[in-house]
Amino acid sequence: MPMENLEQLTQRLTAAIPGARLTLLPNPSPAQQPSLLVDCEHAVAVARFLRDDPACRFDYASNVTGVDWLDKTVKEKTRVTRMVDGVERIFEETREHIEPGHLEVVYHLYSMELRHGPLVLRQRTANRGPGARVASLTPVWRSCEFQEREVYDLFGVIFDGHPDLRRILMWDGFEGHPMRRDYVEPDDYEYEPTPHDQVLEKARRHYPPAASQEQEGKS
Amino acid sequence: MTDTPAHAPAPLPATLSLGTETDRLEVAMGPHHPSTHGVFRMDVVLEGETVVKLKPVFGYLHRNHEKIAESTSYLGSMPYTDRLDYFCSLTNNWAYALAVEKLTGLQPPERAEYLRVITAELTRLQNHTCLIGFLVQDMGALGTPLMYAFREREKILDLFEQLTGARMMCNYMRFGGCRCDAPPGWLDRVQQVVAEYPRFLDEYEKLFTENEILMARTQGVGALPAALAVNAGITGPMLRASGVNYDLRKVDRYGIYDRFQFQVPLGDHGDVYDRYMIRLLEMRESVKILQQALRDIPSGPVMDPKAKIRGFRPKPGEAYGRIEAPKGELGFYLISDGGPNPYRYRVRPPSFINLTVLEDMCVGHKVADVVIILGSVDIVLGEVDR
Numbered sequence: 001m002p003m004e005n006l007e008q009l010t011q012r013l014t015a016a017i018p019g020a021r022l023t024l025l026p027n028p029s030p031a032q033q034p035s036l037l038v039d040c041e042h043a044v045a046v047a048r049f050l051r052d053d054p055a056c057r058f059d060y061a062s063n064v065t066g067v068d069w070l071d072k073t074v075k076e077k078t079r080v081t082r083m084v085d086g087v088e089r090i091f092e093e094t095r096e097h098i099e100p101g102h103l104e105v106v107y108h109l110y111s112m113e114l115r116h117g118p119l120v121l122r123q124r125t126a127n128r129g130p131g132a133r134v135a136s137l138t139p140v141w142r143s144c145e146f147q148e149r150e151v152y153d154l155f156g157v158i159f160d161g162h163p164d165l166r167r168i169l170m171w172d173g174f175e176g177h178p179m180r181r182d183y184v185e186p187d188d189y190e191y192e193p194t195p196h197d198q199v200l201e202k203a204r205r206h207y208p209p210a211a212s213q214e215q216e217g218k219s
Numbered sequence: 220m221t222d223t224p225a226h227a228p229a230p231l232p233a234t235l236s237l238g239t240e241t242d243r244l245e246v247a248m249g250p251h252h253p254s255t256h257g258v259f260r261m262d263v264v265l266e267g268e269t270v271v272k273l274k275p276v277f278g279y280l281h282r283n284h285e286k287i288a289e290s291t292s293y294l295g296s297m298p299y300t301d302r303l304d305y306f307c308s309l310t311n312n313w314a315y316a317l318a319v320e321k322l323t324g325l326q327p328p329e330r331a332e333y334l335r336v337i338t339a340e341l342t343r344l345q346n347h348t349c350l351i352g353f354l355v356q357d358m359g360a361l362g363t364p365l366m367y368a369f370r371e372r373e374k375i376l377d378l379f380e381q382l383t384g385a386r387m388m389c390n391y392m393r394f395g396g397c398r399c400d401a402p403p404g405w406l407d408r409v410q411q412v413v414a415e416y417p418r419f420l421d422e423y424e425k426l427f428t429e430n431e432i433l434m435a436r437t438q439g440v441g442a443l444p445a446a447l448a449v450n451a452g453i454t455g456p457m458l459r460a461s462g463v464n465y466d467l468r469k470v471d472r473y474g475i476y477d478r479f480q481f482q483v484p485l486g487d488h489g490d491v492y493d494r495y496m497i498r499l500l501e502m503r504e505s506v507k508i509l510q511q512a513l514r515d516i517p518s519g520p521v522m523d524p525k526a527k528i529r530g531f532r533p534k535p536g537e538a539y540g541r542i543e544a545p546k547g548e549l550g551f552y553l554i555s556d557g558g559p560n561p562y563r564y565r566v567r568p569p570s571f572i573n574l575t576v577l578e579d580m581c582v583g584h585k586v587a588d589v590v591i592i593l594g595s596v597d598i599v600l601g602e603v604d605r
Contacts (some may be wrong), residue, residue, distance in 0.1 A: 029536025029555070030324035052515025059449050063539060063550050063567040108539050108552070112449050114466045118539060146575050162370055169278035169604060
């Protein structure tokens with residue numbers, strides 16, 4: 001059964017959920033899977049609608065994942081007129097500005113009842129820093145539970161409303177989020193603070209410098 | 220003397236009635252436990268012997284497969300997909316190839332499609348055979364049934380070796396086809412193995428299906444209601460054992476699955492016994508598909524002539540491709556930014572998501588049942604942890 005097209009669905013959604021900001025994102029690949037960007041405040045309401053509406057019935061959230069988009073430097077060429085020696089001349093100037101990066105959480109929804117899909121639903125965080133928060137859809141679909149935990153673990157997106165947000169693949173004491181594009185791995189994963197250096201320091205203090213030199217000379 | 224039968228449990232003394240208070244006990248089952256099928260831990264809270272709470276803990280085998288794949292070329296991670304679910308490398312290859320083909324619009328030729336179906340169904344046969352062997356081993360039938368399963372699996376692995384050069388890490392499929400054509404006589408050997416398989420299944424079924432111990436241990440244990448299964452994203456034989464008719468070979472009809480006549484077996488109770496039974500019935504359907512594919516396979520090329528090995532750069536865009544792997548829906552999600560490496564590469568692992576409901580299935584059962592319920596989920600830690 002074919003799915004209704006996304007423009008109609010967006011119209012119905014904005015009518016049903018007042019205030020929801022929805023954007024259609026095209027997908028230029030031959031896969032023809034465009035996606036629907038939803039704002040975090042209305043994400044849960046939109047998800048509930050998609051799950052319960054009789055024409056949609058997206059009862060199955062198959063895949064949940066994160067995408068990291070870094071800050072982008074955009075160069076723009078502008079023409080500026082300036083007075084040089086009393087004559088107006090046109091200069092070309094390149095201006096750079098930084099488009100702030102963000103993190104994205106992508107949901108692939110299918111309907112097991114009506115056998116259609118996928119509908120690609122996206123949420124974006126405000127930035128890549130402390131504002132990396134989106135709404136958790138685990139209350140709507142249980143299948144998001146582990147996958148959102150994984151996105152939190154590997155990308156550092158905080159899901160508001162998740163019942164059990166903990167690291168899942170990395171260990172609890174791990175610092176950082178390894179799937180971020182700018183993650184730099186530590187030099188030594190095996191590093192553990194051992195008392196080794198302290199023991200050496202103690203030994204150095206125990207023997208006076210002269211005695212240790214004497215020992216070195218003997219050996 | 221009262222005339223109680225010999226096997227009945229002795230009556231409890233009056234002081235030890237059933238209302239006895241027991242301490243809650245926290246047990247860490249795993250990470251090194253023979254029943255966990257790998258390095259996997261379940262933190263179980265027990266009231267007596269009954270499970271009250273269960274939290275799965277994993278990640279011991281985590282190597283960040285996705286990050287590694289994002290820093291290598293598209294083709295470079297094809298052999299690495301073998302290592303996800305190392306029992307079913309060929310279906311992993313197919314899922315990845317399918318996602319890239321969706322991203323680029325490549326179309327595998329007829330013969331390659333048939334070879335894909337044949338290898339995928341052989342993979343399903345050996346995966347389900349071994350799973351049943353492991354399941355009865357978890358119930359205490361040590362050794363013998365599993366050895367029967369491995370004997371049959373060996374025949375299929377021999378076929379894989381003749382076709383791809385490797386028994387388990389096959390690395391066979393390419394974007395827009397398969398790496399090489401079948402060697403002369405290979406299809407006849409497949410035909411022979413497939414023809415003999417139903418006899419083995421009959422023997423296997425005679426051993427287990429009406430076995431008293433298996434029935435007592437599995438019926439009514441770990442039941443999963445259909446509504447919860449759908450909501451929790453459970454896929455594969457586990458979902459169909461709960462009675463939901465959702466098989467991607469029928470729903471998506473990827474590849475050439477629309478050409479074959481086969482049925483989708485469904486369970487009614489969603490317990491461990493149904494999951495066992497579904498897998499047996501699915502094997503019989505796989506044999507049917509294999510017979511049809513072996514009858515119809517045409518000759519011809521096995522690679523799309525438009526496929527490029529060097530300088531393979533898909534146009535910007537994204538695609539999600541999924542197949543019915545033996546364990547459930549295996550999907551790959553790719554984002555291309557036009558470069559030689561995928562910008563984002565994601566595996567949707569079926570056995571990872573099937574673990575979501577492990578606690579729901581185990582609570583209220585005995586700790587010995589946890590082992591069987593986990594065995595019926597069919598996990599491979601290479602895929603859960605990635």
